[in-house]
Amino acid sequence: MANRILFDHQRRKADNSDDASFYSQPRIVHHLDSAFRRKLTSLYKDRIPKNSIILDLMSSWTSHLPEDILYKKVIGHGLNLEELKQNKRLDSFWVQDLNRNQKLPLEDSSIDTCLMVAAWQYLQEPENIAEEIKRVMKPNGQIIISFSNRAFWQKSPEIWINSNDMERLNYIAAILIAQGWKSPENIIEKTSQKGILGLIGKEGDPFFSVISRK
Numbered sequence: 644m645a646n647r648i649l650f651d652h653q654r655r656k657a658d659n660s661d662d663a664s665f666y667s668q669p670r671i672v673h674h675l676d677s678a679f680r681r682k683l684t685s686l687y688k689d690r691i692p693k694n695s696i697i698l699d700l701m702s703s704w705t706s707h708l709p710e711d712i713l714y715k716k717v718i719g720h721g722l723n724l725e726e727l728k729q730n731k732r733l734d735s736f737w738v739q740d741l742n743r744n745q746k747l748p749l750e751d752s753s754i755d756t757c758l759m760v761a762a763w764q765y766l767q768e769p770e771n772i773a774e775e776i777k778r779v780m781k782p783n784g785q786i787i788i789s790f791s792n793r794a795f796w797q798k799s800p801e802i803w804i805n806s807n808d809m810e811r812l813n814y815i816a817a818i819l820i821a822q823g824w825k826s827p828e829n830i831i832e833k834t835s836q837k838g839i840l841g842l843i844g845k846e847g848d849p850f851f852s853v854i855s856r857k
């Protein structure tokens with residue numbers, strides 16, 4: 644049984660219609676800018692060992708993993724089958740609405756690294772998800788939860804909408820700690836677009852990650 648932290652009203656979202664219908668049309672677009680994505684891929688390069696079994700939860704047509712590294716296995720999950728079919732990094736995938744059912748169809752202690760990108764911001768039952776991910780992680784396995792300051796706001800619960808960047812980091816950490824994850828590390832960085840002739844251009848999407856281990 645997960646340790647519940649949120650009040651019911653904090654789970655509410657403006658658009659309460661079925662999430663699956665909101666995501667029924669494939670969106671083969673980038674949700675975050677190239678500066679953010681560069682930072683994310685370089686973080687993955689630094690932090691994920693090559694022989695890892697990776698779970699990309701709430702994924703799409705891209706997993707942002709470094710192209711020159713072959714991992715042991717990459718398992719994907721999302722809400723749109725077409726997007727997942729187009730994701731060349733995935734060895735296998737499945738579709739599941741995590742706001743309806745938080746039980747993951749994965750074995751205990753089977754995953755080395757779990758990735759979530761622009762994803763936590765849509766969870767209405769984050770405590771159950773954090774507990775389930777912990778179940779499927781190997782001992783000392785890591786979770787890397789990354790986000791910026793964009794969202795489909797109508798699909799984000801109140802806790803996300805009514806928080807600033809630091810509060811969001813603290814909120815994720817509180818949920819993880821309450822389910823027994825080890826003390827989370829925060830990564831907070833400004834990013835910059837590439838300008839003309841390789842010079843630094845305008846500011847990119849701000850980068851935030853919470854990293855924790857089982």
Ligand SMILES: C[S@@+](CC[C@H](N)C(=O)[O-])C[C@H]1O[C@@H](n2cnc3c(N)ncnc32)[C@H](O)[C@@H]1O
Pocket residue numbers: 662666673674700701702703704705720721722723739740741742743759760761762765
């Ligand atoms: C902004 S996209 C980010 C996709 C991907 N992680 C990326 O970096 O491009 C948000 C993703 O969250 C997933 N998602 C949103 N609501 C969900 C729900 N209720 N259950 C499962 N997945 C959901 C969808 O698969 C959607 O692609």
